[in-house]
Amino acid sequence: MKVLVLTGAGISAESGIPTFRGDDGLWEGHPIEDVATPDGFRRNPRLVQEFYNARRRALLDAAIAPNPAHVALAEFERQHDDDFLLVTQNIDDLHQRAGSRKVIAMHGELLKARCEQTGDLFDWREDLDCQTPHPHRPELIGTLRPHVVWFGEMPFGLEEIDSFARRADLFLAIGTSAVVYPAAGIVQSTGPDCRRVEINLGDTPQSDRFDETIRGKASTEVPKFLE
Ligand code: BJW
Secondary structure, eight states, X not given: OOEEEEEOHHHHHTTTOOOSSSTTOTTTTSOHHHHSSHHHHHHOHHHXXXXXXXXXXXXXXXXXXXXXXXXXXXXXXXXXXXXXXXXXXXXXXXXXXXXXXXXXXXXXXXXXXXXXTTOOEEEOOSOOXXXXXXXXXXXXXXXXXXXXXXXXXXXXXXXXXXHHHHHOSEEEEXXXXXXXXXXXXXXXXXXXXXXXXXXXXXXXXXXXXXXXXXXXXXXXXXXXXXX
């Protein structure tokens, strides 16, 4: 059985990482176009770097850890191996910390930095700013940015995701508001015989496309569903 899982911010909410939209969401107080677009970064790189520095520091806080939903998915992967793909929109590393191995982080990874000039990728746990030098090319200053996907940029792994979705027997979407494309459209790439299940606190604009909608918290509903 081929199983495709898509996760969003809701799966990490109970680990203490705020979601984007809704009350107390990350976008509250941050116009999206200022902090999550290439234009916003060009206009005010300091603001954008600080937004991601704060999130990186929060992610590295000792209190942040995978919750039972992340753990259940990692355990499920161990049992299903080759026929399992986990696609996350999250830039945190909680799936990896829980033990998931085959993960496509389609919107990038907060603990990586990328050089805008060379494309070099680095594991990164420090703050970034306009004076940060490239680790191997000290003449390049301020060229590093968070390795994340902003609006208007191309998400990662789309071909592999689409190809897997077309062959999937089970598609499970967990904790995503289903408003950001192309992630929100993955459900439409699944075939007619695929069983589509959505786990979320509430309805989303894509709920009608699912065969089952499970309403509740990811940390309780995901382990229950996968057991
Ligand atoms: C729980 C829970 C609990 C809470 N248990 N559940 C018009 C139509 C279609 C598309 C477009 C359009 N106009 C523009 C576009 C494209 C655009 C887009 O989709 N815009 C829409 C907003 C309209 N998309 C893009 O630009 C993408 N790129 C692209 O399309 O490239 C094509 C291209 C073509 C040619 C040239 C170049 C490109 C890129 C999208 C990048 C998104 N980036 C972000 C930021 C990443 C970095 C960062 O983290 O800062 O990704 S935006 C943000 O939203 C982040 C998330 O991954 C993404 C989705 O959010 P998510 O995960 O769903 O979180 P929330 O907060 O929205 O929802 C949480 C959910 O959890 C809720 O439903 C809760 O109920 C639930 N929940 N607690 C269970 N305990």
